[in-house]
Amino acid sequence: MTDDERHARVALARIIEPGDELGGRWLREFGAVEVARRLVGGGEPLPGASAKRWEGLRGRVGRVRPERDLAEARAAGARFVCPGDPEWPAQLDDLGDSRPTGLWVRGRPSLRIWALRSVAVVGARACTEYGAHVAAMLGSGLAERGWVVVSGGAYGVDGAAHRGALGAGGATVAVLACGVDRPYPRGHTQLITRIAEQGLVVGELPPGDHPTPSRFILRNRVIAALTRGTVVVEAAYRSGALVTARAAQRLGRFTMGVPGPVTSGLSAGVHELLRGEAVLVSDAEEVAELVGDMGELAPDRRGPVLPRDLLEPGARRVLAALPGRAAASADEIAREAGTAKDDVVGRLYELRSLGYVERHGDGWKLTRQAMISVRGDRKEC
Known part of the structure; x- marks a missing residue:
């Protein structure tokens, strides 16, 4: 250059x-x-x-x-990065003729290096408490796993994602629709200043330039191209976050959505994405599994293991055959369990030693603890 x-x-x-x-x-x-x-x-x-x-x-x-x-720019601690510079992120070239003329970058780290392992977290400005919580959780979780969190510095989901990453001591990038020396929105001046100190603030517009509605929309293509994937947390049908997600899809990047209540208008846009090519995610581990390298797997999700789950199938069958409150004879239990009486008697003594049943004369009955457990099973069914 x-x-x-x-x-x-x-x-x-x-x-x-x-x-x-x-x-x-x-x-x-x-x-x-x-x-x-x-x-x-x-x-x-x-x-x-x-x-x-x-x-x-x-x-x-x-x-x-x-x-x-x-x-x-120098006075504001910023520099101008052009295509062909060592710091230029090559993935922005995927934008073709809509590629930025150059980028103004404020902050010390290398934009190219940070962009190699980055994820966009975007969503509604007027988000709910749920949306802010999820965005902050994603920001901190991704930062703890060594991912750079990229967003637009706006109110709502953007700000929560940035704060989550900063709170975890991680890396975050704010892509602005104005000059990097003029933080916008003004209510986020302190946040964007902190991002510039701990991470990077990036923009296409020269120092002093102001944002416009069209510039916000066009800024989103940079967020999509810069990152490996885009996560949308709360978005209505008409939302700039959906513009980012669709740009990511056109560029062949991963697109993810966090589901919300079907009764909320702020979930409607996300759910529409999920009906298409977007992948449902619920935490940073699932995001990292999708966009990360081989072996970055989210843990298997399952419900709690209860003591009765450790019983052999035959013992579980006999336990389920006992009535909820009354005592039953070995013959009655055998008929209900579909097995032989001798097998039932052996299982009943085994269950008694484990505290599940007790003997009442010639009959058998569930203990109080086992009765609560069995009732819980039946409620779940």
């Missing part, structure tokens, strides 16, 4: 909007220096742009100030 190329890309970051595929095609076909020369210097219009479009781009030339932008 030459100085001329870098300065040209810094200049173009003021002119070409994030995700502009026509601008990306110009960069690919003509190179940043030539595109900047024609736009800034008033050269021949580039192919594919209407007169109105070209005039609109030329109208932004007055904002071009590469040296000043680089100086302001």
